[in-house]
Amino acid sequence: MDERLTQALARIRPDVRATKAYPVQSSTGLIKLDTMENPFRLPAELQAELGRRLGQVAINRYPAERTRELAAALATHAGMPEGCAITLGNGSDEIITMLSMAVSQPGAVILSPLPSFVMYEISARYQGLRFVGVPLTADFELDEAAMLAAMAEHQPALIYLASPNNPTANLWDEAVIERIVAAAPGLVVMDEAYQPFAERNAMGLLQRHPHVLVMRTMSKFGLAGVRIGYLIGRAALVAEIDKLRPPFNVGVLNAEAGLFALEHAQVYEAQARVLREQREWLQVELKKLTGVQAYPSQGNMILARVADAAACFERMKARGVLVKNVSAMHPMLANCLRLTVGTPEENQAMLAALKESLQ
Template sequence: MTDLPIRDELRGVEPYGAPQLDVPVCLNVNENPFPPSEQLVADAARAVAHAVRNLNRYPDREATTLRERLAAYLEREAGVTLETSQVWAANGSNEVMLQILQAFGGPGRTALSFAPTYSMYPEYARDTSTHWVTAQREADFGIDPDTALKAVAEHQPTVVFIASPNNPTGTAVRLDLVSTLHEATDGVVVVDEAYAEFRRDGVPSALSLLGTHPRLIVTRTMSKAFAFAGARLGYTVASTAIIDVLRVVRLPYHLSAVTQAVAVVALEHAAELQARVAQLRDERDALAAWLRDQGLEAAESDANFVLFGRFADRHAVWQGLLDHGVLIRETGPDGWLRVSVGTPEETTAFKVALSDVLREGT
């Protein structure tokens, strides 16, 4: 390995990823715990069969049907009217964000975000040779506007990432902060709304700012609310001019015909999937309340997970839960752990295991 002519910044680096362990209760990667319905499975199987019959041909490079359906979905979900040319799709929002840095980052350029936040951002920056900087969030994990403005003035980023709701804290930002940052920078402002559908009532989506904020980019995914993590479908919404730049850096035919076909089917089932989202939001609020009843802290969450703590030895608690067959995530600031909202049965298993671990530890 050391003899290989690899880039210095990749030397000795392990591939990113949470442990994929075979455990009865997996609450570690913020998946939707409910599998697709049998009706969706049947419809997707038909659509896949049709796509496979044409796999001798390359897929629609522009993914036009899918982008039209995504625009229609967002119109219903967030009340915004969009042109198809303002929507772009790729293999997970991970790929979308890499494309954003390929287009707007690069050598000699800086990307800024607010820590603690999603741990993949620095990896996209490294992979595109973009300089990576962070400013700190407040004790309640919100972003202080003065701190944010100071960081923009100091670092002059060409890309600002704001995860809202944020991973791993669950914190949603106010839209006036997005506006303030957009005004303060000449760069693009990316609001990563991977968990947007789980936001509490009255929390608006940054999509509502698109008409007045020409350098705003909003990214979303079907991995969470749509229970479609395995399909790998992320998407982004911005001005047509920004989307046209992303189309320059994408690989040809990057989105397979099979992916496009199943994503269109999932969008046709959006209503049934949204009912599950409502259930998960209720489960999240109940879980946060339960954690606080145990004398623990639980961060306010607009996502499908809860960051809780604090523990003098969080690894011991994480390991204790794993020994009880419950896998959660050891991530975020020291002393905190993150648990995804599961099915009611999984949440019960988590509560029982955590009660045992905390009792055994005292």
């Protein structure tokens, strides 16, 4: 290797060099059911209307008023309580980075149940923070005693509770969440990325507890390619976190697309309804399969345990269906596949590929 390049690489943090980049699978030519996207596109007439809207945007200017209008529209859409405020991120990932930066003080700890969304730990470590993971129970419920003990010992500055959780897809016991929140010594972030598919939300929790923040995204709403996340909480808290938001972090085209989507929210709500119905159909069909344990889901994905996840994944891929093998994410996920709920046609194909791959 060139000596100057070696010297340059030596300036990169050792922990960064030792890690691997977040993996994104190639889906070319495959039915893509690995990343919990909304599989539906807009109807042709709305695509044309959106195209006209985007064509009129002043892309020569930095984002300003329209981004503020998007924030206000999202606050209304989410039912933001009185006394609260909202800030936007380039997807939830950027908000997670902002939160890590906000609590980044010597000795600070970020805590989350495990398995859960991997970016909580990754972001904490990149900010030089200690991450504490508390294993879920065998059926992927919160271990209340272990959570309370870890909170008492480590005094976390920030706790993440994904509702529904990713990758397990379940909603945790509401009473247990309430007690954990009440005992939390710092901030509690309720990550509601999959809220369009769940039977409850955390806005009531936010109203009762001033240290709670609710994080959501438009990705599962149907705009994964637009990259808009948002955070709602008491105005004083959000004001501090907003200081860490990069200026102009949501582009004008993204903001316009987000506003357009909210103006046509009924279209996306209808799509979510179909996905919820398909999720329940898949649950019934998966229970009929020998050698498959499908776990309860309140998201747009289903966690399923099989005898050999690696082999099953490869066989399904060979049959043109891409799912996610999550076995390596945590020991509790051994031989687990995460199946995204797709269109009725995609789900039929996925189920057929899974049946053939189990043999």
